[in-house]
Amino acid sequence: MTNCCDHDHTQKPTPPKDSCCASDAAPACCDSGSALISQISEPGAAHAGPALESSTLRIEQMCCPTEEGLIRGKLQQLREVHAMQFNLLNRTLHVEHQAGTATLIVKAIASLGMQAQPLAAETRVRIEQMDCPTEERLITDKLARQPGIEALQFNLMQRVLTIRHSPDALEPALQAIRELGFTPQLEGDGSQPVAPEPTEKGLPWQLIAAGVAAFVAELVHFTDSAPEWVVALIALGAILTCGLDVYKKGWIALKNFNLNINALMSIAVTGAVLIGQWPEAAMVMVLFAIAERIEAKSLDRARNAIRGLMALTPEQATVRQPDGSWQAREVTQVAIGSVVRLRPGERIGLDGLVTEGNSTVDQSPITGESLPVEKSVGDTLFAGTINQSGALEYQVSAAASNSALSRIIKAVEEAQGARAPTQRFVDRFARIYTPLVFLLSLAVAVVPPLLMNGDWFQWVYRALVLLVVACPCALVISTPVSIVSGLAAAARKGILVKGGVHLENGRHITHLALDKTGTLTHGKPVQTDYKALGGDADSYRKLAASLAARSDHPVSLAVANAAQEQGIAIEDVQNFEALPGRGVRGVIDGQRYQLGNHRLLEELGLCTPEIEAELDELERGGKTVILLSDERRALALFAVADTLKDSSREAIVTLHGMGIKTLMLTGDNQHTAQAIATQVGIDEARGDLLPADKLATVEKLLAQKGVVAMVGDGINDAPALARANVGFAMAAIGTDTAIETADVAIMDDDLRKIPAFIRLSQQTAAILKQNIVLALGIKAVFLGLTVSGHATMWMAVFADVGVSLLVVFNGLRLLRK
Ligand SMILES: Nc1ncnc2c1ncn2[C@@H]1O[C@H](COP(=O)(O)OP(=O)(O)OP(=O)(O)O)[C@@H](O)[C@H]1O
Ligand SMILES: [Cu+]
Numbered sequence: 001m002t003n004c005c006d007h008d009h010t011q012k013p014t015p016p017k018d019s020c021c022a023s024d025a026a027p028a029c030c031d032s033g034s035a036l037i038s039q040i041s042e043p044g045a046a047h048a049g050p051a052l053e054s055s056t057l058r059i060e061q062m063c064c065p066t067e068e069g070l071i072r073g074k075l076q077q078l079r080e081v082h083a084m085q086f087n088l089l090n091r092t093l094h095v096e097h098q099a100g101t102a103t104l105i106v107k108a109i110a111s112l113g114m115q116a117q118p119l120a121a122e123t124r125v126r127i128e129q130m131d132c133p134t135e136e137r138l139i140t141d142k143l144a145r146q147p148g149i150e151a152l153q154f155n156l157m158q159r160v161l162t163i164r165h166s167p168d169a170l171e172p173a174l175q176a177i178r179e180l181g182f183t184p185q186l187e188g189d190g191s192q193p194v195a196p197e198p199t200e201k202g203l204p205w206q207l208i209a210a211g212v213a214a215f216v217a218e219l220v221h222f223t224d225s226a227p228e229w230v231v232a233l234i235a236l237g238a239i240l241t242c243g244l245d246v247y248k249k250g251w252i253a254l255k256n257f258n259l260n261i262n263a264l265m266s267i268a269v270t271g272a273v274l275i276g277q278w279p280e281a282a283m284v285m286v287l288f289a290i291a292e293r294i295e296a297k298s299l300d301r302a303r304n305a306i307r308g309l310m311a312l313t314p315e316q317a318t319v320r321q322p323d324g325s326w327q328a329r330e331v332t333q334v335a336i337g338s339v340v341r342l343r344p345g346e347r348i349g350l351d352g353l354v355t356e357g358n359s360t361v362d363q364s365p366i367t368g369e370s371l372p373v374e375k376s377v378g379d380t381l382f383a384g385t386i387n388q389s390g391a392l393e394y395q396v397s398a399a400a401s402n403s404a405l406s407r408i409i410k411a412v413e414e415a416q417g418a419r420a421p422t423q424r425f426v427d428r429f430a431r432i433y434t435p436l437v438f439l440l441s442l443a444v445a446v447v448p449p450l451l452m453n454g455d456w457f458q459w460v461y462r463a464l465v466l467l468v469v470a471c472p473c474a475l476v477i478s479t480p481v482s483i484v485s486g487l488a489a490a491a492r493k494g495i496l497v498k499g500g501v502h503l504e505n506g507r508h509i510t511h512l513a514l515d516k517t518g519t520l521t522h523g524k525p526v527q528t529d530y531k532a533l534g535g536d537a538d539s540y541r542k543l544a545a546s547l548a549a550r551s552d553h554p555v556s557l558a559v560a561n562a563a564q565e566q567g568i569a570i571e572d573v574q575n576f577e578a579l580p581g582r583g584v585r586g587v588i589d590g591q592r593y594q595l596g597n598h599r600l601l602e603e604l605g606l607c608t609p610e611i612e613a614e615l616d617e618l619e620r621g622g623k624t625v626i627l628l629s630d631e632r633r634a635l636a637l638f639a640v641a642d643t644l645k646d647s648s649r650e651a652i653v654t655l656h657g658m659g660i661k662t663l664m665l666t667g668d669n670q671h672t673a674q675a676i677a678t679q680v681g682i683d684e685a686r687g688d689l690l691p692a693d694k695l696a697t698v699e700k701l702l703a704q705k706g707v708v709a710m711v712g713d714g715i716n717d718a719p720a721l722a723r724a725n726v727g728f729a730m731a732a733i734g735t736d737t738a739i740e741t742a743d744v745a746i747m748d749d750d751l752r753k754i755p756a757f758i759r760l761s762q763q764t765a766a767i768l769k770q771n772i773v774l775a776l777g778i779k780a781v782f783l784g785l786t787v788s789g790h791a792t793m794w795m796a797v798f799a800d801v802g803v804s805l806l807v808v809f810n811g812l813r814l815l816r817k
Contacts, residue, residue, distance in 0.1 A: 051098070051099040051186035051187070052082060052096050052097065052098065052099060052186075052187070053096075053097060053098070053099040053100070053101075053102070053121055053122070053123050053170075053186075054094060054095065054096045054097070054121070054122050054123075055094075055095050055097065055102045055105070055118055055119075055120070055121045055122070056092055056093070056094050056095075056118070056119040056120060056122070057092065057093045057094075057095065057105070057106065057109070057116040057117060057118055057119065058091060058092050058093075058116070058117045058119055059071070059091055059092070059093055059109065059114050059115065059116050059117075060091060060114075060115065060117075061113075061114045061115070062086075062091050062093070062114060068086045070112055071084075071086075071093065071109060071112060071114070072084065072086070074108050074109070074111070074112055075095070075105065075108060075109075078097075078104065078105070078108060080097050080098040080101040080104060080105075081095060081096075081097050081105065082096040082097060082098070083095070083096040083402065084096070092119070093116070099123070099170075099186060102118060102121055106118065120150050120151075120164045120165065120166065121164070121165055121166070121170070122162055122163070122164050122165075123162070123163050123165065123170055123186065123187075124160050124161075124162050124186075124187035125160065125161045125162075125163060125174070125177070125184045125185065125186060125187065126158075126159060126160050126161075126184070126185045126186075126187050127139075127159055127160075127161055127177065127182045127183070127184050127185070128159060128183065128185075129181070129182050129183070130154075130156065130159050130161065130182060135182075135249075135260065136154045136156060137258060137260065137431070138180055138252070138253055138256055138258050138260065139152070139154075139161065139177060139180065139182075140152060140154075141256060141257075141258065142176050142177070142179070142180060142256065143163075143173055143176060143177075146169065146172060146173055146176060147169065148165050148166040148168065148169025148172075148173075149163060149164075149165050149169055149173055150164040150165060150166070151163075151164040152164075155413065155414075156480060158413055160187065160413075161184075180252055180256065181248065181249070181252045206241050206242055207242055207286070207289055207290060207293070209238075209241055210237075210238040210239075210241040210242035210243075210282075210285070210286050210289065211238075211286050211290070213234050213235070213237050213238035213241065213282065214235065214238040214279065214282035214283045214285075214286045215283075216234055217231050217234040217235040217238065217278060217279040217282050218279040218280075218282075218283060220234065220279075221278070221279045222279075228276075228278075231278050231279060232278045234282075235278035235279055235281060235282035236278070236282075238282035238285065238286060239269060239273075239281060239282050239285045242285055242286055242289040243265075243269065243285040243288075243289065246262050246265050246266060246269075246285070246288065246289070247262075247266050249262035249263075250262035250263040250264075250265060250266030250267075251263075251266070254266075259434050259435060259438055259470075261471045261472075261473050264434075264438075264467050264468065264470055264471055265284075265285070265288050265468070265471075267464075267467055268284065268464045268465075268467040268468050268793065269281045269284055269285050271460065271463075271464045271467075272284065272461075272464055272793060275457055275460055275461065275464075277461070277793075280792070280793055280794060283793075283794045284468070284793050284794055284797050287794060287797040287798060287801065288797055288801075290801075291797070291800070291801035291804065291805075294801070294805060295473075295477070295801075295804050295805065295808065298805065298808045298809065298812065301812060312347065312365045312384040312405070313331065313347070313348075313349055313383045313384045313400070313403070313405065314331065314346075314347045314348075314349045315330060315331060315349075316328045316329060316330060316331060316349065317329060317331050317334055317340045317349035317350060318340060318341045318342075318343075319334055319338050319339070319340050319341075320338065320339040320340070320341070320393075326341055331349040331350055331383075331400040332399075332400045332401070334349075334350060334396055334399075334400065335396070335399075336396055336397065336398065336399060337395060337396060338395070338396045339355065339393055339394070339395055339396075340352065340393065340394055340395075340396060341391070341392075341393050342359075342387045342391060342392040342393070342394065343387070343391060344359070344387060344388065344389055344390055344391060345386070345387065345388065346386075346387050347384070347385075347386050347387070348361070348381050348382065348383055348384065348385050348386070348387055349383055349400070350383050350396045350397075350398065350399075350400055350403060351380070351381065351382055351383050351396070351397050351398040351403045351404055352380075352381050352394035352395050352396045352397045352398075353378060353379070353380060353381070353394055353395050353397055354375050354376060354377050354378060354379045354380075354381060354392055354393070354394045355377060355393050355394055355395050356377065356392065356393040357376070357377075357390055357391050357392040357393055358374075358375070358376045358390050358392075359374075359375055359376075359387055359388060359389050359390030359391070359392050360372035360373060360374050360375065360388045360389055360390075361373050361375050361381065361385050361386065361387055361388060362385060362386040362388055363382065363385045363748070364385075364494075365384045365385055365386070365405075366382055366384060366385060366404065366405060366408065366494060366747050367494040367747040367748035368492060368493035368494030368495070368747065368748075368753075369494060369748050369750060372388055375392065380397075381394050382403070382404050382405060383400070383403035383404070383405045383406075384403070384405040408491065408496055408747075411496055411498060411745075412487055412488070412491050412496065412497070414498075415487055415497060415498050415499045415500065420479065420483050420499070420500025420501050420503065420504050421501060421504055422479050422483075422504060422768050422772075423479040423480060423483065423500065426475055426476060426478070426479050426772070427476065429472075429475070430472040430475060430476050433470075433472055433475075434470055434471075434472055437466060437467075437469065437470035437783075438467070438470055440466060441463040441464070441466035441467050441470065442463065444459060444462055444463040444466055444787065445459055445460045445462075445463035446459075458789070461793070462786055462787065462789060464793060465786045465791050465792065465793045465796045466783070466786050466787075468793060468796040468797055468800060469779060469782045469783060469786060469791075469796050469799075469800070471800050473800070473804055474774075474775040474778075474779075474800065474803040474804040474806075474807050475772065475775040475776065475779075475807075477804060477807065477808060478768070478771035478772065478774075478775055478807035478808070478810075478811060479768060479771070479772075481807070481808050481811035481812065482764060482767045482768050482771060482810070482811035482814060483500040483503060483504075483764065483768075484811075485811050485812050485813070485814035485815045486500075486503050486760060486761075486763075486764040486767075486814045486817075487500065487503065488814075488815055489760060489814050489815055489816075489817045490503070490757065490760055493753065493756060493760075494746065494747035494748055494753065495744060495745075495746055495747070495753050495756065495757050495760075496744065496745040496746075496747065497743075497744050497757070498742065498743050498744065498745070499743070502726050502743045502744055503760070503761050503764050504761065504764070504765065504768075505707065505725060505726055505761070506709075506726060506744075506757055506758050506760070506761030506762075507758060507761040507762045507765055508707040508725075509660055509707050509708075509709045509725070509726060509758060510659075510660060510661065510706045510707045510708070511660065511661045511662075511663060511701050511706045511707070511708045511709070512655060512660050512661070512662050512663070512708075512709045512710070512711065512754070513662075513663045513664075513665050513694075513697065513698060513701070513708065513709070513710040513711070513720070513724070514662060514663070514664050514665065514682065514710075514711050514712075514751075515664075515665060515666065515694075515710075515711065515712035515713060515717050516664055516665075516666035516668060516673065516676060517554055517642065517666065517667075517668070517713075518554070518713045518730065518731065518749070519711055519712060519713060519730050519749075519751070520644060520645065520648045520664065520676065520680055520682075520751070521642035521643060521644055521645065521648075521676070522642060522643050522644075522645055522749075523554050523642065523713070524554065524557075524558075524642070524643075525554055525555060525557075525558040525624065525640040525641055525642040526558055526561075526562070526640060526641060526642075527558045527559055527561070527562035527638060527639070527640050528623060528639050528640060528641045529618060529623070529637075529638070529639035530562075530636065530637075530638055530639075531614070531636060531637050532635065532636045533611070533633075533634055533635060533636055533637065535635060537636070540628055540635045540636040541563060541568060541636070542563075542568055542569070542570065542571065543571070543588055543593055543628060543635075544559055544563075544595050544628040544636060544638060545559060545560055545562075545563030545564075545568050545570050546570040546571040546572075546573055546586075546588055547573060547576075547584050547585070547586055547588075547593060547595040547628075548560040548563070548584070548595060549563075549570050550573055550576045550584065550586065551578060551584050553578075553584075554642070555624055555626055555640055556583075556584065556595070556626075558638075558640040559595075559626070559638050559640065571588050571589070572588070573586035573587065573588055574586060574587040574588075575587045579594075579596060579600065580690070580691065581599070581667050581689075581690040581691065582596045582597060582599055582600040582603070583595050583596020583597055583600050583626055584596065591630060591631075592630065592631055593628060593629065593630050594628070594629050594630075595626055595627070595628050595629075596626055596627065597624075597625070597626055597627075597668075597669065598612075598615055598625070598627075598669055599669075599688065600627075601627055601629060601634060604629060606629050606632075606633055606634050607634070608634075611627070611634055611637075614637065615637075615669075616671065618637075618639045619669055619671035619672045619675070620671050620675060621641075621675065622641060622672055622675035622676050622679065623639040623640065623641045623672060624639065624640050624641070624642070624668050624669070624672050625637055625638065625639045625640075625669075626638050626640075642676075644676070644679055644680055645749065645750075645751065647750045647751050647752050648680050648751050649679075649680050649681060650752055651750075651751035651752040651754060651755060652680050652681050652682055652751075653681065654752065654755040655754065655755055655758075656681075656683075658755060658758060660758075661683050661684075661706075662682045662683045662684070663682070663683060663684045663685075663686065663697075663701075664676070664677045664682045664684070664685045664686065665686050665689055665694045665697055665698075665710075665720070666685070666686070666687050666689060667687075667688070667689055667690065667691075668687055668688075669687050669688055670685070670686075670687035670688055671687070672687065673685040673686065673687030673688075674687070691717070691719065691720070692719070694710075694717060694719075694720040695719045695720045695723055697720075698710055698720045698723050698724050699723060702723070702724075702725070707725045707726075708724050708725050708726075709724055709725060709726040709727070709728060709754075710723075710724035710726075710727055710728065711727075711728035711729075711730060711746075711751070711754060712727075712728075712729065712730065713729065713730055713731065718741050721741055721742060721743075722741060726743050726744060727741065727742045727743045727744070728742060728743070728744045728745075728746055728754060728757075729741065729742030729744070729745045729746065730746050730749050730751070731746070731747075731748060731749040744757060760814075760817060763814060763817055764814060767810055767811060767813065767814060770810060771807040771810055771811065774803060774806060774807055774810070775803055775807055778799060778802075778803045779803070782796060782799055
């Protein structure tokens with residue numbers, strides 16, 4: 001049988017080749033700065049009760065922001081739509097909406113003359129009773145036979161099952177889950193923080209009473225102070241007090257031909273009763289119940305490590321009322337656009353833009369970087385961070401459920417659901433292991449008495465002990481606990497890892513390709529040289545500034561800023577166009593001008609040897625040069641220089657120490673690229689690359705059997721990032737594109753987080769290995785002890801519990817890394 005959970009759930013989006021925004025011949029609407037993915041959310045609907053569903057629609061005709069605007073406007077009018085996320089690169093739209101309203105949305109889009117094809121609906125179902133891997137197996141088997149179910153993704157940590165299904169397959173699936181004795185609940189808005197419910201498994205008094213009863217039964221039996229039927233009665237009381245639930249679950253599993261721990265325990269305890277071992281049966285059941293409880297408790301700790309971040313946002317914010325007074329409001333009730341006041345030292349409740357005041361903010365809860373960041377009018381604030389010295393006022397830019405922090409938490413929780421390779425291995429192993437041990441114990445019970453004249457009682461007893469040993473719980477739980485702890489530890493450092501796979505792959509990285517602008521450098525170049533190539537220097541400067549002011553490319557920004565500082569007024573530009581990888585062009589006063597790099601000048605056929613010599617000298621100094629030209633000749637040149645981040649050098653040294661080869665990929669020219677590469681100590685520099693060339697370079701490295709990671713800013717590097725084995729996005733905080741497209745999002749712009757991530761990946765791998773060896777080793781020892789008759793049943797339960805706890809605590813160690 002093919003199990004739908006064996007798929008790799010972390011497939012990267014591969015952008016279609018003909019996408020208009022990724023190709024070099026991009027239309028004017030697709031300047032390099034325009035985000036390919038954007039998100040909105042309706043403030044009011046964020047905490048409304050009804051169950052939500054999310055659908056991914058593919059809209060072929062949607063390839064430019066204009067169509068996005070159209071659809072956005074239309075869907076915003078629908079009350080059923082809660083949030084939408086456009087991905088122009090893949091031409092998909094991800095909508096969160098009220099359950100069952102997908103067709104309504106498709107119709108609304110059709111009314112705009114566009115066809116929306118539902119890829120699949122995704123529903124998050126919370127199943128409180130699902131907290132052991134064995135239950136997951138039960139559900140997988142049952143649902144795999146249902147039509148219309150495309151994929152299942154279990155997150156045992158959150159007890160959430162995400163079902164990808166065709167629109168009408170949800171109800172039958174829920175019904176099937178109910179038949180297994182579970183109560184599925186449709187999850188509301190997944191981004192809303194839900195207080196984790198405490199795990200209650202049989203009230204403690206029941207456990208205590210059962211424990212006392214089991215102990216008394218053992219005592220009475222041992223001292224022979226009452227007839228055997230009294231012992232049996234007390235033991236039965238103990239078994240029923242704490243074991244009914246186990247029997248119920250065990251029965252459901254058996255009915256579905258599944259041997260989970262509950263089924264094994266039920267058989268073992270029943271078997272012990274049948275051969276008259278009453279006190280032992282009671283003891284085993286009590287120990288098992290206690291073990292389950294402890295294990296659930298420690299799993300809660302891992303489960304809450306992420307939610308703990310959520311606790312960072314205060315519940316209230318001080319909001320300005322229409323009459324100008326200030327009042328404390330629940331953050332979930334604050335609408336986008338409201339103005340909020342912050343006292344010094346106060347935690348920030350919502351994302352927003354500063355409208356008044358100056359202060360510093362401790363952003364470490366999100367970025368892991370404790371150095372305070374200066375904030376003044378126009379700067380972005382993030383929910384969960386801490387205002388320090390001054391008072392601030394800010395305008396709310398996102399609903400509480402859609403803040404950067406909420407999205408980070410949501411992404412990490414989703415990452416937990418995706419199976420890491422080790423976990424897939426362990427799951428497959430457990431699937432063979434349990435039936436195998438079950439068969440072995442059958443053989444142990446039957447073969448020696450029949451063929452070797454063994455004692456029936458003795459061998460049946462040994463077989464029952466084996467059944468207890470057969471429980472794979474410790475093995476199965478060890479992996480997710482370690483991975484989740486690793487993900488949480490990373491999140492605390494400001495590294496958002498989008499799946500256990502990446503955490504496992506990180507340590508294998510052999511090559512790291514780095515983007516230059518904004519990754520190695522600050523991405524804020526400053527104009528250093530200006531030279532008119534004959535003619536009117538002042539008017540050329542004005543023309544260049546007018547063109548540059550229209551672009552948000554860092555090189556243009558540098559030229560525009562320099563002009564502004566010198567008080568140069570800018571002129572109107574018609575037919576403005578961005579030429580990706582080259583520059584910009586437009587018409588001023590009826591004359592066409594271009595402002596761009598050497599490549600552009602060559603393509604226009606306006607380059608001369610004199611210009612080339614000029615360029616050569618500036619570029620060797622690590623400067624980037626762009627030229628202003630009209631239809632006939634180059635008019636002026638502008639050189640800008642970017643500064644290296646202090647952290648870049650250190651990060652590269654550490655990476656080299658780890659044996660990783662570094663390679664710089666940039667759209668800038670080869671000379672500048674080489675100059676900067678030498679400054680930071682990078683192995684190799686490749687310049688003059690168009691976005692498609694970056695992708696090709698990554699592919700070439702992949703073909704050479706390297707494990708290639710790429711780090712970039714996630715906008716024009718998106719295709720290369722997606723193609724690399726591990727794609728890192730820098731400075732991801734606040735940009736949806738980066739969080740969406742990257743495998744690993746670095747919240748601030750500190751390159752040293754990459755070696756930190758690799759180290760964490762190594763530590764996680766070590767702990768995974770230890771756990772598997774521990775779990776299997778102790779089982780093997782017990783297998784031997786049992787068959788040779790040295791182990792009792794309660795010792796087996798004890799060992800089983802012991803290993804489970806051991807691997808869980810070993811996994812939780814990662815939280816402290
Ligand atoms: N809008 C623009 N304004 C001015 N120059 C531009 C513009 N777009 C591209 N250029 C020129 O083309 C070169 C390549 O641009 P591209 O955006 O591909 O890479 P980059 O951002 O400079 O570098 P990196 O690839 O490291 O991010 C730039 O260095 C710049 O000289
Ligand atoms: Cu040239």
